[in-house]
Amino acid sequence: MLRWLVMAERTLANHSDRLNAINIYPVADADTGTNLYLTVRSAAQALAAAEPGDVGASMALAGRAAMEQARGNSGTLFSVFLSAMAEPLAGAQRLNGPLLAAALHRAQLRSWSALSEPMPGTILSVLEAAARGASDVESTLNGDDSNVALVRTLDGAVCAARQAVALTESQLDILTNAHVVDAGGVGLLLILDCLRSVVVGEPLQEDLLDGLSGYKVQDPNIALTMPEQSGVEVMCTVSLTPLAAAGLRMQLDELGDSVIMSAVSEEADDAGAYPWRVHVHVPSPATALDAIQAVGDPNNVSISQLSPNATEDAHDLL
Template sequence: MQSKIAATAPVVRRWLAMAEQTLANHSDRLNAINIYPVADADTGTNLYHTIRAAAQAMAELEPSDVGVTMAVAGRAAMEQARGNSGTLLAVSLVAMAEPLAGAQRLSGPLLSAALQRAQLRAWSALSEPMPGTMLSVLEAAAIGASSVEGAQHGDESNLALAETIDQAVRSAREAVVLTESQLDVLSNAHVVDAGGVGLLLILDCLRSVIVGEPLQEDLLDGLSGYKVQDPNIALSMPEQEGVEVMCTISLTPLAAAGLRMKLDDLGESVIMSAVSEEADETGAYPWRLHVHVPSAAVALDAIQAVGDPSNVSISALSAHVTEDAHGFL
């Protein structure tokens, strides 16, 4: 197996391309079990569009190191992120790039550090993080990766890298199974968390391109609600009210903290994370923002009071609204 292992920048490109195709194949089933935090049946679609933005950014990138490649992918994903799940995925990609800066190849210790940074950033991006979601799955993957002896002791061999990603995926799958018992809404519907399953698929795509093996055929076996013949749980849930508002806005950290507090009062599912660590001449950073509110005006008034948002998207929080109902300003 060691001779097949690849860990340079092109691996990131192949990973994102495979993840894009895999999520396209699974988006309908992921949508069908998307009932948390709202039953709007779009987790699969959102993850697909977000990873697609990252994959497309690779087409224009000159050969570079692993860190730069991941950073470009993460920023592209962040700027086009869709929904809770897509935003958290984009935050994770941006965070993974940070420990990889300057690295010519991926190693077990670097992968462990990248997953650890990702789970910390993802948890901190949410105003009210909850276990039983893709956050738990990402955390489990990070813990699993760091438990591998080679990663713990700085072993940069290909074998240690393979063992690290294998354990990360195994731990992530165990965490996905647990999501059903961690949130009442999932327990009552007898399904696992859609975002967690999507993240598991993305991690197995990374394992696949690193070790040169196909995706694991039995990876999703036994996951509650995920059989093709299982009902579309999201469409059977009560219709949701309100809208999801997303945008990018340039703010100082202090102004961003103030806006987060305001949005916490106005709505739910608030996510804010810096798109990059580079400030402009005024000390402001670009932030990607996500919130669920009763009406778009409620959020936009608060946002426009502190800055000029760009790449604004507004979509209804309902599984009964089609994909074309997304509005952009």
């Protein structure tokens, strides 16, 4: 798990500029590559500093760290993906094909449910395809938990994810008109191929990104040619009961968009409240913070301008 996250961190660092250049959905703020890199780095650093544990415990620890330090839509969804994958892996001493298929299935369910308005043609479609690809292969292997079967299951997941990334260009009008694929989807594809790479002991596939629209080095920075974005992205962690969390989600849906809410852990405090990571795009910080503070005490607050030309962001304000 640690080798996977370290390789994913290094790979995203190398690809962040091109991912940023095609980041035009849900807003053209040119930061998907940066946000994924920073979020994966938080997960890798937390796991590197931890005592060795089983596969599920290691992934859960990394997922919590990613959730607390998540940046942007893509980083938040990656942290949900990582935390959800940990659930079927609890207690497992090694990864195998059946566990991988179960983990990807859980991750795609949790990721879709974390968004108020999930959309096809995004990182969600790529994750769904990866889960389906892994399940299709695993179902033919009759529960084989060998390393050979794991590699075949990973191949199925990565191949399906690659096809889903190419398809994103035709699924959202904004991507179709700009002739690019979804940046978050490409980022997830790279992360999944990093897992395949560390399992098989080979480099990333050289042709993994060949033919993806907008991904050649010489292609223009599409994000910077899009209309200027207004508003801010607000992220925080807040402890709420499930009922209060549902109420806050409804209110944030009315105040802004790109609402993502996911529980950081499944452990409630004495009052029955769980820590939730909250993400929303709103016209101004007060729009979201007033609503959040009315139901809880937010911490680890991050406020970022949605404009790709913004020079200052604020983090850890409260």
